[in-house]
Amino acid sequence: MEEPVDTATAILASAAALLREHTFDDISYRALADEVGISERTVYRQYPTRAHLLAALSNWIEQTHFPLPPFVTVADFRAAVHDRFRAFDASPAYAFVGARASAISPTLDAEPAYITRAIEAMLDVSASTLNRRDRRRLAASLRYFSSAMFWARLRTGFDMDAGEICDAFDRAVGTMLARLLDATWAKP
Amino acid sequence: MTGPADVPALSGTQAAILAAYAELIEEVGSDDVSFRLVARRAGIAERTVFRNYPTRVDLLLATATWIEATVFAREESHSIFDIPLAIRDAMQRYDERPELAHVVAETAMRGVSGAAPSLGRPHLERLLDAEVPSLDEVQRRAVIVALCHLDSAATWVTFRREFGMDRRDIADAAAWAAEAVLDSIRDRVAL
Numbered sequence: 379m380e381e382p383v384d385t386a387t388a389i390l391a392s393a394a395a396l397l398r399e400h401t402f403d404d405i406s407y408r409a410l411a412d413e414v415g416i417s418e419r420t421v422y423r424q425y426p427t428r429a430h431l432l433a434a435l436s437n438w439i440e441q442t443h444f445p446l447p448p449f450v451t452v453a454d455f456r457a458a459v460h461d462r463f464r465a466f467d468a469s470p471a472y473a474f475v476g477a478r479a480s481a482i483s484p485t486l487d488a489e490p491a492y493i494t495r496a497i498e499a500m501l502d503v504s505a506s507t508l509n510r511r512d513r514r515r516l517a518a519s520l521r522y523f524s525s526a527m528f529w530a531r532l533r534t535g536f537d538m539d540a541g542e543i544c545d546a547f548d549r550a551v552g553t554m555l556a557r558l559l560d561a562t563w564a565k566p
Numbered sequence: 567m568t569g570p571a572d573v574p575a576l577s578g579t580q581a582a583i584l585a586a587y588a589e590l591i592e593e594v595g596s597d598d599v600s601f602r603l604v605a606r607r608a609g610i611a612e613r614t615v616f617r618n619y620p621t622r623v624d625l626l627l628a629t630a631t632w633i634e635a636t637v638f639a640r641e642e643s644h645s646i647f648d649i650p651l652a653i654r655d656a657m658q659r660y661d662e663r664p665e666l667a668h669v670v671a672e673t674a675m676r677g678v679s680g681a682a683p684s685l686g687r688p689h690l691e692r693l694l695d696a697e698v699p700s701l702d703e704v705q706r707r708a709v710i711v712a713l714c715h716l717d718s719a720a721t722w723v724t725f726r727r728e729f730g731m732d733r734r735d736i737a738d739a740a741a742w743a744a745e746a747v748l749d750s751i752r753d754r755v756a757l
Contacts, residue, residue: 401676401677401679403623403679427596427598428598429596429598470677474675474676474677477675478672478675478676480675480723480724480727481668481671481672481674481675481719481720481723482668482672483595483596483664483665483668484727490727490728490729491728494728494729511738514729514731514735514739515738515739515742515743517729518724518725518728518729518731518739518743519739519742519743519746521724521728521729522715522716522720522721522724522725522743523712523715525724526675527675527715527720527724528715530675530677530683531674531675531683531684531711531714531715531718531720532711532715533677534677534678534680534683535682535683535684535687535714536684536707536711538711545704545708546707546708546711546712549705549708549712550708550711550712550715550747553712553746553747553749553750554743554746554747556746556749557742557746557749
């Protein structure tokens with residue numbers, strides 16, 4: 379791993395390391411301060427509340443461990459989501475942090491996630507004549523079923539592994555895509 | 567969750583604690599509320615709160631379950647094909663209580679140490695098995711997981727946060743997706 383460049387990042391890297399042994403709730407600011415070799419007050423200055431810490435940690439994990447492959451077509455999108463679900467299965471503690479962070483009341487002016495913009499861009503190109511309401515319905519549904527939340531719910535509530543979760547994802551988005559007429563899709 | 571969920575029976579004191587905490591979450595705009603404040607609001611001693619809920623996480627999870635079962639209780643659906651209507655209604659109610667909706671959504675995403683992520687599952691399974699018994703196991707589970715996922719506070723959170731949707735649009739999009747899930751089984755009901 380690269381050497382962290384600043385205090386804020388060093389704290390996140392330490393928190394991520396502690397996640398191997400502890401749940402997020404068990405990671406105290408005291409422990410983070412000791413790991414990084416700074417005062418507890420400095421941790422608070424960077425992350426005034428645990429919600430701030432959770433949001434920042436999730437962003438950092440997303441960038442370092444779950445980069446999203448680019449996609450243009452629906453087929454590429456599905457493949458990218460499958461890769462993500464498999465990556466979540468390989469690092470469940472990290473994926474649960476992502477799922478939690480996306481459910482909390484936003485701490486900052488939270489920008490929509492990159493995957494949201496990528497899905498909207500995909501539909502702009504692939505289904506350019508689709509009316510605005512159906513496009514938003516579809517984009518929101520694709521986004522929600524490709525989320526860490528979907529993975530977390532199926533893993534915890536249904537005891538499913540990545541392969542089964544990918545299959546459930548394909549079936550769900552398949553029903554949504556099937557609501558559109560064939561003529562909607564741009565011909566390659 | 568959809569329809570009546572299994573919620574552990576609470577003592578009067580416990581119900582007062584959970585209601586007080588939920589009230590404070592809405593006032594403060596965060597679940598970061600001290601036990602002392604919860605105790606004062608419930609009109610009991612702080613040690614009584616600790617005796618019932620030894621840690622902050624215990625208190626939060628119990629409160630989230632209580633919120634789902636009371637504030638966000640669903641009207642019972644009598645058909646799986648009524649679920650989109652229940653989802654539409656649920657989204658509108660999450661929108662009226664945003665802080666509580668966030669708490670419910672977040673606690674369900676904590677893995678095994680969190681709240682049950684799909685409280686309405688048994689009810690959905692009963693409806694589906696009675697109305698469309700011919701599905702194979704994989705098809706059945708696909709319908710159940712998709713509806714469980716949609717019938718949750720996380721839907722409201724995601725649609726609002728990622729797409730800036732208002733109450734009406736969230737309810738519309740969530741119900742639309744649920745109808746899509748049902749498209750595959752619409753004409754397969756048992757006689």
